[in-house]
Amino acid sequence: xxxxxxxxxxxxxxxxxxxxxxxxxxxxxxxxxxxxxxxxxxxxxxxxxxxxxxxxxxxxxxxxxxxxxxxxxxxxxxxxxxxxxxxxxxxxxxxxxxxxxxxxxxxxxxxxxxxxxxxxxxxxxxxxxxxxxxxxxxxxxxxxxxxxxxxxxxxxxxxxxxxxxxxxxxxxxxxxxxxxxxxxxxxxxxxxxxxxxxxxxxxxxxxxxxxxxxxxxxxxxxxxxxxxxxxxxxxxxxxxxxxxxxxxxxxxxxxxxxxxxxxxxxxxxxxxxxxxxxxxxxxxxxxxxxxxxxxxxxxxxxxxxxxxxxxxxxxxxxxxxxxxxxxxxxxxxxxxxxxxxxx
Numbered sequence: 001x002x003x004x005x006x007x008x009x010x011x012x013x014x015x016x017x018x019x020x021x022x023x024x025x026x027x028x029x030x031x032x033x034x035x036x037x038x039x040x041x042x043x044x045x046x047x048x049x050x051x052x053x054x055x056x057x058x059x060x061x062x063x064x065x066x067x068x069x070x071x072x073x074x075x076x077x078x079x080x081x082x083x084x085x086x087x088x089x090x091x092x093x094x095x096x097x098x099x100x101x102x103x104x105x106x107x108x109x110x111x112x113x114x115x116x117x118x119x120x121x122x123x124x125x126x127x128x129x130x131x132x133x134x135x136x137x138x139x140x141x142x143x144x145x146x147x148x149x150x151x152x153x154x155x156x157x158x159x160x161x162x163x164x165x166x167x168x169x170x171x172x173x174x175x176x177x178x179x180x181x182x183x184x185x186x187x188x189x190x191x192x193x194x195x196x197x198x199x200x201x202x203x204x205x206x207x208x209x210x211x212x213x214x215x216x217x218x219x220x221x222x223x224x225x226x227x228x229x230x231x232x233x234x235x236x237x238x239x240x241x242x243x244x245x246x247x248x249x250x251x252x253x254x255x256x257x258x259x260x261x262x263x264x265x266x267x268x269x270x271x272x273x274x275x276x277x278x279x280x281x282x283x284x285x286x287x288x289x290x291x292x293x294x295x296x297x298x299x300x301x302x303x304x305x306x307x308x309x310x311x312x313x314x315x316x317x318x319x320x321x322x323x324x325x326x327x328x329x330x331x332x333x334x335x336x337x338x339x340x341x342x343x
Contacts, residue, residue: 068113087336147273149292153300
């Protein structure tokens with residue numbers, strides 16, 4: 001086996017580790033509302049979310065993976081792109097772990113995009129980036145939470161009107177059961193969008209290494225790519241099952257207090273946003289989405305009760321993620337280049 005093959009195999013392993021960390025880092029997004037409303041215990045909630053993260057492989061066409069695979073214009077005859085992908089992954093992982101340590105629910109998606117773009121820019125400059133894929137992702141940094149907020153607000157108002165004659169105890173009992181469905185739908189959307197990002201990275205890697213042709217299509221019916229889809233969804237589910245409790249506290253309990261009806265509306269709004277984005281092939285932040293939905297739901301009853309200071313810290317983390325992960329990946333790429341004695 002050639003030295004570059006060892007690098008490719010190692011990078012696939014790193015990509016799957018990233019997927020596990022992504023699930024670990026973003027588990028709060030899937031379970032924060034259902035835990036904060038105390039419909040499910042944290043342990044049961046993460047297993048519920050992990051199961052639907054995995055099942056998502058049978059629901060969504062991997063359009064998001066195609067977008068991620070084409071962040072950088074890859075020349076299949078230039079094996080240095082293998083190191084570009086590796087540096088991008090490592091940059092994203094470092095940023096993810098740093099923000100997890102701080103307890104900030106930042107976007108693993110944007111960390112990955114920033115990392116790969118930063119490494120690509122360091123290697124060959126501006127011309128190597130598919131800017132249309134970067135821009136359509138960047139556009140959804142503000143759009144994802146806004147869409148989640150608007151849908152969350154609208155769903156909550158609709159529920160208030162539809163159930164206005166119900167007794168509060170009956171409403172609470174009904175939506176405790178309903179939250180099991182909404183949490184499942186949100187986890188399905190989370191797995192569908194996020195697992196595909198790692199699939200795209202692995203495809204980019206295999207194309208760079210000359211193992212896959214650029215026109216190869218990811219599909220569960222294609223035996224050549226089935227292992228990629230299966231392993232990425234499994235890694236995401238494993239990461240979610242481990243959970244990230246520091247971020248659960250921020251997401252579910254520090255932004256606003258939710259009852260089961262509010263949790264149902266927030267998760268439903270988040271799921272609708274993720275389903276739409278995944279169908280359009282746009283890699284969005286599940287963190288942005290559920291945060292916006294929670295704020296939208298909270299604003300219907302107690303606008304002043306929303307902890308805007310906490311939300312502000314989260315927004316700053318969003319803004320910094322792409323450039324910070326890009327700079328980190330650029331440094332990793334230069335280090336690899338130095339250790340490799342140039343390319």
